[in-house]
Amino acid sequence: MSGQTLYDKLWNAHVVHVEDDGTTLLYIDRHLVHEVTSPQAFEGLRMAGRQPWRLSANLAVADHNVPTTNRSEGIADPVSHLQVETLDKNCDYFGITEFKMNDVRQGIVHVIGPEQGATLPGMTVVCGDSHTSTHGAFAALAHGIGTSEVEHVLATQCLLQKKSKAMLIKVEGDLGAGVTAKDIVLAIIGKIGTAGGNGYAIEFGGSAIRSLSIEGRMTVCNMAIEAGARAGMVAADEKTIDYVKGRPFAPQGADWDLAVAYWKTLTSDADAKFDCVVELDAAQIKPQVTWGTSPEMVTTVDGRVPDPACEADAVKRSGIERALSYMGLQANTPITEIAIDKVFIGSCTNSRIEDLRAAAAVAKGKRVAPNVKLAMVVPGSGLVKLQAEQEGLDKVFIEAGFEWREPGCSMCLAMNADKLEPGERCASTSNRNFEGRQGPGGRTHLVSPAMAAAAAIAGHFVDVRTVAQSPLKAA
Amino acid sequence: MEKFTQLCGLVAPLDRANVDTDAIIPKQFLKSIKRTGFGPNAFDEWRYLDHGEPGMDNSQRPLNPDFVLNQSRYRGAQILLARENFGCGSSREHAPWALEDYGFRAIIAPSFADIFFNNCFKNGLLPIVLDAEIVAQLFRDAEAAEGYKLTVDLDAQTVTTPSDQSFAFNVDAFRKYCLLNGLDDIGLTLRHVEKIKAYEARRKVEAPWMFAQ
Numbered sequence: 001m002s003g004q005t006l007y008d009k010l011w012n013a014h015v016v017h018v019e020d021d022g023t024t025l026l027y028i029d030r031h032l033v034h035e036v037t038s039p040q041a042f043e044g045l046r047m048a049g050r051q052p053w054r055l056s057a058n059l060a061v062a063d064h065n066v067p068t069t070n071r072s073e074g075i076a077d078p079v080s081h082l083q084v085e086t087l088d089k090n091c092d093y094f095g096i097t098e099f100k101m102n103d104v105r106q107g108i109v110h111v112i113g114p115e116q117g118a119t120l121p122g123m124t125v126v127c128g129d130s131h132t133s134t135h136g137a138f139a140a141l142a143h144g145i146g147t148s149e150v151e152h153v154l155a156t157q158c159l160l161q162k163k164s165k166a167m168l169i170k171v172e173g174d175l176g177a178g179v180t181a182k183d184i185v186l187a188i189i190g191k192i193g194t195a196g197g198n199g200y201a202i203e204f205g206g207s208a209i210r211s212l213s214i215e216g217r218m219t220v221c222n223m224a225i226e227a228g229a230r231a232g233m234v235a236a237d238e239k240t241i242d243y244v245k246g247r248p249f250a251p252q253g254a255d256w257d258l259a260v261a262y263w264k265t266l267t268s269d270a271d272a273k274f275d276c277v278v279e280l281d282a283a284q285i286k287p288q289v290t291w292g293t294s295p296e297m298v299t300t301v302d303g304r305v306p307d308p309a310c311e312a313d314a315v316k317r318s319g320i321e322r323a324l325s326y327m328g329l330q331a332n333t334p335i336t337e338i339a340i341d342k343v344f345i346g347s348c349t350n351s352r353i354e355d356l357r358a359a360a361a362v363a364k365g366k367r368v369a370p371n372v373k374l375a376m377v378v379p380g381s382g383l384v385k386l387q388a389e390q391e392g393l394d395k396v397f398i399e400a401g402f403e404w405r406e407p408g409c410s411m412c413l414a415m416n417a418d419k420l421e422p423g424e425r426c427a428s429t430s431n432r433n434f435e436g437r438q439g440p441g442g443r444t445h446l447v448s449p450a451m452a453a454a455a456a457i458a459g460h461f462v463d464v465r466t467v468a469q470s471p472l473k474a475a
Numbered sequence: 476m477e478k479f480t481q482l483c484g485l486v487a488p489l490d491r492a493n494v495d496t497d498a499i500i501p502k503q504f505l506k507s508i509k510r511t512g513f514g515p516n517a518f519d520e521w522r523y524l525d526h527g528e529p530g531m532d533n534s535q536r537p538l539n540p541d542f543v544l545n546q547s548r549y550r551g552a553q554i555l556l557a558r559e560n561f562g563c564g565s566s567r568e569h570a571p572w573a574l575e576d577y578g579f580r581a582i583i584a585p586s587f588a589d590i591f592f593n594n595c596f597k598n599g600l601l602p603i604v605l606d607a608e609i610v611a612q613l614f615r616d617a618e619a620a621e622g623y624k625l626t627v628d629l630d631a632q633t634v635t636t637p638s639d640q641s642f643a644f645n646v647d648a649f650r651k652y653c654l655l656n657g658l659d660d661i662g663l664t665l666r667h668v669e670k671i672k673a674y675e676a677r678r679k680v681e682a683p684w685m686f687a688q
């Protein structure tokens with residue numbers, strides 16, 4: 001018998017009951033809750049007269065609707081206001097721990113879970129948000145769920161699941177300078193497509209993944225869903241354990257030792273069998289820029305916008321034509337000749353301290369180009385913001401002409417006031433370039449934080465590997 | 476949840492791959508705290524010529540004549556025909572809510588995104604995977620013949636054309652059982668209360684840190 005994958009181990013440790021057809025009742029250790037996908041679930045609980053099964057498993061925060069400018073006035077949009085207020089009321093009513101909007105710990109749900117140590121290796125982590133895959137960076141089984149499932153987890157602490165197939169994506173070798181976790185994951189999506197991971201749980205492995213920081217691994221796992229896989233994960237190692245240590249929700253004392261001993265087993269066995277293995281050479285990966293309306297529509301910064309005439313498949317060809325029309329791009333245009341109107345540095349993909357440092361190192365001592373109407377930096381949490389300010393990054397950004405904002409999802413999906421106007425083109429560190437994602441008619445190009453900062457300075461896309469960077473002062 | 480047994484419904488073809496849940500129901504409508512009323516805003520950005528916001532009177536908005544669902548021949552469609560990776564992107568259950576509220580009861584595509592696929596079953600909406608070649612044929616037939624209907628039989632797991640051509644599809648036995656009977660998952664899971672408690676008791680010994688307050 002072959003060994004177990006990390007996914008097997010995480011799955012097996014959480015099985016409560018198995019139906020005849022393999023449908024499994026899986027125990028959920030951590031449930032993260034936000035304002036958009038929870039109101040109907042709480043309402044369902046109330047109508048059925050049910051209580052949350054285990055209060056301590058839940059942690060809530062408002063992130064999608066919150067303003068990123070002055071919050072002293074509250075939320076101006078009455079519909080957004082009601083949704084956030086509804087979360088507050090539901091958490092108060094049921095007794096769920098919530099970081100409210102003016103709590104320094106507030107932030108994007110996928111940033112604060114790890115930051116607080118609420119996400120731990122070996123856990124099953126779910127949230128009514130597809131980017132829950134982020135938490136897989138901690139050797140956790142983490143994925144997004146719908147609102148019916150939010151209610152199901154609240155009521156039963158379990159989910160009904162069918163086991164996925166296992167895919168290993170191995171990225172071996174050394175990344176070039178200026179090439180980041182974001183470029184790795186965009187290159188993966190470019191290779192396997194946005195449906196490539198459908199039906200799979202993906203483990204990211206290989207020396208290039210092991211070399212990434214925990215924050216880099218979160219960026220990679222975050223976009224597993226953009227490759228079609230609900231769950232992405234990375235094996236636990238010393239970096240994982242070091243990251244968790246001392247965080248508010250992390251175990252302590254004897255519990256810590258017991259936990260660490262277990263966490264060290266959270267790797268795929270050497271003889272584990274995967275249903276599919278994909279390999280990439282890290283040295284070949286260049287900075288990536290998306291040109292279309294799906295994350296798989298991606299190329300390298302030294303590439304060109306594709307020509308639909310070169311695509312043989314009719315469905316794909318019409319997809320490219322539609323994307324180019326929406327994006328206002330001509331076939332064969334060099335990526336570096338695409339001028340931008342706005343820059344967004346933030347989102348659950350790239351709003352952590354290392355992301356902000358990478359962007360600041362590019363922006364330091366320079367100015368945002370005159371054709372760029374708005375360049376904004378939205379930290380992932382109040383604590384990330386605080387740390388960045390202690391390191392002087394806010395000053396670097398502000399002096400360069402960026403706006404320095406309050407934490408939240410912001411222009412990743414434009415549910416708050418931060419959005420693109422029709423036709424505006426944005427260099428964005430977020431995760432989705434879908435039509436209308438950042439505002440109706442808005443045009444999104446996904447890039448890494450350093451690439452976004454470089455584009456802000458140049459006014460068009462530019463290869464960050466050719467841009468001089470300034471060392472930041474140590475904290 | 477509404478039961479799903481048999482359906483003979485008008486088919487609307489939506490000829491795009493990778494239709495994402497942002498397109499199915501744009502983010503501004505996610506601010507609702509209700510589960511109903513999303514139908515008039517399904518595919519909002521494709522369907523209307525103006526920009527939609529919550530609270531607008533959708534019956535007064537200009538329709539996009541180029542969007543397939545606006546063609547009168549597809550009015551009242553209950554079966555949506557789609558291309559690969561339908562429902563990708565966000566986990567928002569508002570997407571199946573919007574499709575269901577619009578009037579769809581089944582979606583046929585060569586593949587679906589996992590979370591969307593799962594969410595459909597919780598809402599009496601049946602996602603059916605058929606081979607890409609069969610889907611391509613259904614697209615041709617639906618576009619060629621006005622009033623084209625398909626019959627979906629969940630119990631028999633078949634999709635049948637007007638010319639009595641029948642295609643089998645797969646569905647998990649447990650999901651099928653729930654859909655045929657309109658069963659609420661939570662009620663079913665709560666039959667296993669003792670097993671959940673036993674699991675927790677064991678894990679509190681094995682992994683006490685998981686249960687910290």
